[in-house]
Amino acid sequence: MKTGTLKQILLITDGCSNQGDDPIAMAALAKEQGITVNVIGVIEKDVIDEKSMTEIEGIAMSGGGVSQVVYAKQLSQTVQMVTRKAMTQTLQGVVNHELQQILGGSKTVEDLPPDQRGEVMEVVDELGETVELEVLVLVDTSASMKPKLETVKEALLDLSLSLNARSGDNRFSVFAFPGKKKDVEKLLDWTPSLGALTSIFGKLTTGGITPTGPAIREALTYFKKKRSLRSLLSRDDESFFEESV
Amino acid sequence: MMMNHSLKNQFNLRQGSVIEGKWHRNHYVIERELGYGANGIVYLARSQSGPVALTMSDNGLSITSEVNVLKSFAKVQGSALGPYLLDVDDWIYRGKQISFYVMEYIQGPQFLSFIQQKGHAWTDALILQLLNDLEKLHDNGWVFGDLKPENLIVTGPPSKIRCIDVGGTTMQGRAIKEFTEFYDRGYWGLGSRKADPGYDLFAVAMIMINTAYPNRFSKTTGGLNQLMKMINEKNELKKYEHVLSNALQGKYTRAEEMRISMLETIQNNSGRDVSYSQRSASRTRKKVNISRQGFQKGKKRGGVLETVSIFVIISLLYLFYIFGQVV
Numbered sequence: 001m002k003t004g005t006l007k008q009i010l011l012i013t014d015g016c017s018n019q020g021d022d023p024i025a026m027a028a029l030a031k032e033q034g035i036t037v038n039v040i041g042v043i044e045k046d047v048i049d050e051k052s053m054t055e056i057e058g059i060a061m062s063g064g065g066v067s068q069v070v071y072a073k074q075l076s077q078t079v080q081m082v083t084r085k086a087m088t089q090t091l092q093g094v095v096n097h098e099l100q101q102i103l104g105g106s107k108t109v110e111d112l113p114p115d116q117r118g119e120v121m122e123v124v125d126e127l128g129e130t131v132e133l134e135v136l137v138l139v140d141t142s143a144s145m146k147p148k149l150e151t152v153k154e155a156l157l158d159l160s161l162s163l164n165a166r167s168g169d170n171r172f173s174v175f176a177f178p179g180k181k182k183d184v185e186k187l188l189d190w191t192p193s194l195g196a197l198t199s200i201f202g203k204l205t206t207g208g209i210t211p212t213g214p215a216i217r218e219a220l221t222y223f224k225k226k227r228s229l230r231s232l233l234s235r236d237d238e239s240f241f242e243e244s245v
Numbered sequence: 246m247m248m249n250h251s252l253k254n255q256f257n258l259r260q261g262s263v264i265e266g267k268w269h270r271n272h273y274v275i276e277r278e279l280g281y282g283a284n285g286i287v288y289l290a291r292s293q294s295g296p297v298a299l300t301m302s303d304n305g306l307s308i309t310s311e312v313n314v315l316k317s318f319a320k321v322q323g324s325a326l327g328p329y330l331l332d333v334d335d336w337i338y339r340g341k342q343i344s345f346y347v348m349e350y351i352q353g354p355q356f357l358s359f360i361q362q363k364g365h366a367w368t369d370a371l372i373l374q375l376l377n378d379l380e381k382l383h384d385n386g387w388v389f390g391d392l393k394p395e396n397l398i399v400t401g402p403p404s405k406i407r408c409i410d411v412g413g414t415t416m417q418g419r420a421i422k423e424f425t426e427f428y429d430r431g432y433w434g435l436g437s438r439k440a441d442p443g444y445d446l447f448a449v450a451m452i453m454i455n456t457a458y459p460n461r462f463s464k465t466t467g468g469l470n471q472l473m474k475m476i477n478e479k480n481e482l483k484k485y486e487h488v489l490s491n492a493l494q495g496k497y498t499r500a501e502e503m504r505i506s507m508l509e510t511i512q513n514n515s516g517r518d519v520s521y522s523q524r525s526a527s528r529t530r531k532k533v534n535i536s537r538q539g540f541q542k543g544k545k546r547g548g549v550l551e552t553v554s555i556f557v558i559i560s561l562l563y564l565f566y567i568f569g570q571v572v
Contacts (some may be wrong), residue, residue: 162420
């Protein structure tokens with residue numbers, strides 16, 4: 001089976017967006033481009049309000065991803081779990097799509113007897129281990145996030161540790177929103193490891209509004225640039241996941 | 246963690262609910278909920294052949310992954326670490342298909358509460374049992390992954406350690422599927438999350454530390470220093486200092502090595518007539534060579550012979566020298 005590159009946006013936030021485009025619409029736009037959007041809501045001791053909760057779930061749902069609201073100290077474990085879960089979900093979708101073409105009609109994996117299903121799952125596990133992965137991390141740096149940023153940094157370093165244990169290649173990039181002048185500010189360009197984050201996060205300033213929607217929109221263009229650049233290097237397998245998800 | 250409450254509410258099966266498999270037509274009567282995890286809910290149920298543990302999930306593929314692991318456990322000869330898989334099937338409930346699998350019901354207290362009830366004397370025997378089972382699992386190309394006291398049940402009598410959650414079991418060389426921070430070497434900055442036998446042995450060491458710190462502790466500086474400091478603060482851990490330090494640093498590449506090392510420590514500790522200097526001497530030797538007791542004794546005898554012969558040779562050389570000077 002041909003394995004393309006899995007593309008994910010990981011949004012880490014603690015509340016509702018308050019400026020610009022509707023983030024749920026932007027997530028739907030991402031999904032159409034073959035990019036999965038995962039959201040982690042991180043709270044301190046406070047309880048998250050209904051509106052934020054709805055938005056977090058909405059973004060992940062229309063972005064074809066996974067969402068989870070956690071206390072800051074559980075962030076590390078959650079970040080890696082959400083990423084892995086979304087990967088498996090996407091790969092299951094791909095495998096299901098392939099199966100439908102083989103079996104014909106509306107048959108899915110769920111219609112197979114348990115034994116055959118086991119063999120299909122082995123394929124999904126294998127793909128999860130070897131597939132190339134691109135994760136663009138979008139960190140909310142509005143004022144209320146300030147005390148949580150150190151934990152966010154730890155969680156991202158931990159994520160890179162988890163994913164780099166796979167045999168497939170990983171590329172990460174990190175963006176903060178709002179940026180100093182624009183909606184989004186690039187902190188770290190595509191890199192196989194997040195080790196460089198340690199120095200960058202120290203200098204981060206927080207404050208201002210929460211333009212979640214515009215941030216997702218901007219993040220999408222970054223994947224695009226990347227793709228056109230890579231197509232120059234004659235990689236033709238990029239569009240595969242877009243069709244099938 | 247706030248997770249899967251929707252799943253939990255969605256099923257909410259009462260005592261007496263009957264589950265019938267779509268493929269194999271077996272019946273199971275729900276008794277009560279045993280617990281729930283990332284991938285589904287586990288119920289205690291009654292089958293024709295007695296009590297069983299039944300796991301169900303609305304995501305068929307995620308539990309299929311666990312079923313695959315349970316099947317491969319069955320292939321591990323002579324090991325009863327994980328539960329036996331009895332049935333895999335689907336249940337049609339309110340027009341939706343729900344996947345489930347049925348395992349042997351492993352009954353008994355959790356590892357830590359067993360130790361608390363029966364005393365620390367049990368730690369040695371149970372950890373040795375665990376290492377024995379892990380050796381077999383590793384030999385078959387697997388790593389348990391999410392090894393922690395909550396996943397360890399002591400059945401019996403005779404008391405035997407068993408694992409109940411095999412969701413983290415990973416093929417060697419792949420990335421660990423599931424883990425819990427406190428028992429994860431990556432979290433403590435002491436290694437990668439690639440599945441190798443050393444990953445499980447690190448978790449075994451943390452489980453032993455956990456027996457002395459039932460509430461665990463959080464990472465401050467992390468790394469070996471913090472863990473060794475915690476070990477040295479507790480007498481019941483101090484005696485294993487050497488074994489624990491090796492396991493934490495990934496110096497054991499096989500469960501069997503750690504097992505032998507632990508047996509030696511236990512034997513050295515239980516012999517009260519052994520003087521302190523002797524004990525420390527044998528301890529330093531162990532650092533160089535993880536070996537059996539018998540082998541060490543042979544080496545000690547060899548050491549005496551060596552000393553005598555060196556002494557004789559040097560005296561002879563000296564005599565020749567003196568002789569030469571005189572002449």
